[in-house]
Amino acid sequence: MxxxxxxxxxxxxxxxxxxxxxxxxxxxxxxxxxxxxxxxxxxxxxxxxxxxxxxxxxxxxxxxxxxxxxxxxxxxxxxxxxxxxxxxxxxxxxxxxxxxxxxxxxxxxxxxxxxxxxxxxxxxxxxxxxxxxxxxxxxxxxxxxxxxxxxRDVLFERTTFPGFDMDMEIFAFVLLGVVTGIGAGIFCRVAMLMRSVQMKTFAKLGLNGPSLKRRTVHIVSICLITAILTYPIRIMRISDRQIVNEVFRDQDLSFHQWTQLSEHPQVTLFVYIFIKFVISILPCGAPISAGVFGPLFTIGAAVGRLYGETLMRYWNPTQSPATYAVVGAACFAASATQTVSTAVIFFELTSQLSHMVPVMTAVTVAYFVCGAISPSIYDIMAGWAGLHSVCYDLNEHVLSQKVAQNYMTPVLATFTTESTYEQAIQTLNTFKTEEYFPICDGAETQLLLGCIRRYDLEIAVARFIAAHRKQMPDAKDPNVSLRVQKLVSKILDIDKKQTATVENYSLVDFQPKDASSLTNVLELGPPFREYTFTTVPVECYPPQVR
The missing domain is CATH 1.10.3080.10 (Clc chloride channel)
Known part of the structure; x- marks a missing residue:
């Protein structure tokens, strides 16, 4: 709470x-x-x-x-x-x-x-x-x-596995990649289903908008379900780091909690995977600061260990179950997040470069299997946050069906190379909520050249008024906003105190011109030093329009 x-x-x-x-x-x-x-x-x-x-x-x-x-x-x-x-x-x-x-x-x-x-x-x-x-x-x-x-503590214990020789066991790692890829895809799909059920439930309860009551209901329900599922099973009370170190250890499972449900630790391990799978989905999209990579890491390690223990029971592989735990953790985390670089992380964590071939092979297989089932968990969470434009799950067919005009909003105010300071003042007064204004080459062609922030436009007007306050009869125009007038005062104060500390360098370096009217053409670029000019944080402002 x-x-x-x-x-x-x-x-x-x-x-x-x-x-x-x-x-x-x-x-x-x-x-x-x-x-x-x-x-x-x-x-x-x-x-x-x-x-x-x-x-x-x-x-x-x-x-x-x-x-x-x-x-x-x-x-x-x-x-x-x-x-x-x-x-x-x-x-x-x-x-x-x-x-x-x-x-x-x-x-x-x-x-x-x-x-x-x-x-x-x-x-x-x-x-x-x-x-x-x-x-x-x-x-x-x-x-x-x-x-x-x-x-005197380490995040993950270093592993010491026997070297890997290229033999038929590579197919066991490929199969592990398929299993973890399917599991990661199911994880993402269930997360999407859970979100849909949550939204319908909130709608029935009348909790459509963001509110403290909705947050409370959401968090309390997650905590309650997690407590009910984890309290009876003692192995669920152990931290993720301890579980990972346990399954990565090249020896039998040693925690006494593994024998709570059966004398065979594999039974408890299977139950652990199922419960961990469920309780790791619940916080996804919850109104708290929470990541998802750690639980994916742990689930994959447990799945790999169970897979390795099963192989040891019915087959005689040369690699230990701990090796499969490492590969399983890499595969599950990489496939759910759609990040191949996860394999590099595991190489550094385990220092087992001799297993590069099975890890990379299994991760690649898991990556494609999960990608065929579901988008990555980060794309799903971005969609929940309304950030669909940064999702990577749009293929060429989907993009070909989209039309730009469906996503465009009309622009009511634009500037050209012929715009005046008077027009700038009128625009600032009329459109008080707009934060950016486009700059075009002309009123008729409307070819986009760049854009300017509202604050930068106010600075441009204030700088001009401050430089020509004595020559301009309309320098104290009542239409000039109070914000611009304050900027003028700040500029004049900086001019008087040359040694003063200046936090915004775009306020200085204004130069008087021969002009003395607000009908002069608006200057949006140098003569002031270029490196002091602030603008939008994208590289879409190629020409410094004057």
Missing amino acids: IATCCGYFISPASDGSGIPVMRALFAGVYQNPGDMLSFRTLIAKSLSTVIASGSGLSIGRAGPFTHLMAMIGFLLNKLALFRRVNFGQENYNFIRAAVACGTTANFGAPLGGLLFSIEVTAKYYEIKCLWEGIICSSVCILVFNVISFIK
Whole structure:
């Protein structure tokens, strides 16, 4: 309850995994990342992640860590030591490096975490940003190992398996890939079905809109079902990390809880997989900070161990059941999230490069099997959040049936190269809720050249008025908004105090011109220094229109 209240009272942006939000941010869905990466969201996400992780729910931390590190990177960028432009591609590269650090901190695998962060958050990635992510991940894993040494604790125990010789047993790994791929596909499909049932139930209860009552009903129901299913089975009380280390260990299952239901631990292991499968689906889409990768990891490890134990009973494989547990964990997590880089994470976690062939083969098979059944769990969660534009489940046939006009909204105000300051003032007063205005080459052709933020337009008007306040008879036009007048005062104050600290450099470097009327043509680009100009954080503003 406390975790979901963080999202309701502090910041709703803290709810969910965080990976769909990062994917939408890098895709340009959020033109202004202030809400998603604000300090309030950081506080809410931190509290919700810690409290939810200790609540006993079957949730992961990969997504929340990714979002947390992105917020820390964004806020660090505002410090004088790290300051760049407020928005723009450089700032987004800064956030991308932070995201890589978040995944590294969760897995303890720098290269795998970096590749995973690229695969789940970026549709397009600039290769020049790779070294920034590598440096960030390297420092992160250094601190991670230092803390582990001080605590005398490790995330996952190192495995020591016999080497793999290419023989008929490769088909056993292929079959494991098929099994885990089907299981991951069922997981995603059941999650979609559960969401549909939840929405219908909320509609019947009259809980259609976001409210504290709806959050309460949702979270209480999840906690109640989880408690009912897990309390009678003692093995369900053991943490995911302990379970993973247990099934990865190249020896018999040693926990005494394995014999609660039967003298054969495999029976309890099967029950564990079933219950873990159910309780891991329940938090998906819940109004708390919760990831999904950790439970997928654990389910896959348990499935692989059960598969290996079964082979040992009816066949005589050369590889131990623990080897199949490692491969099963990689396959289940990779197929459900549709990320091949998960295999690299497992190579780093287990240090078993000798098993590269079976792991990569099984992961590839599981990837395609799950992809034929269902979209990835991250695409599903992005769809629940209304971020359908960043989902990867659209094939060419579906795209060919879509028409642009079905997704377009009419633009009521545009600027051209001939627009005046007077028109800019009228537009700002008329369209008070618009945050961006398109810039076209002409009123008739309407060829899009770029766009400008409302705040940048206000700065352009304020800079012009401040520079020509003495020559312009209409400088104190009553139509000029109070916000613009405050910007004028700030600009004049900066002009008087040249040594003052300037937080927004786009307010300075205005130059008086011969013109002295608001009917002058609006200037949206230099003469002021180009690197101080702020604009939308996408590379769709090619010409600096003047």
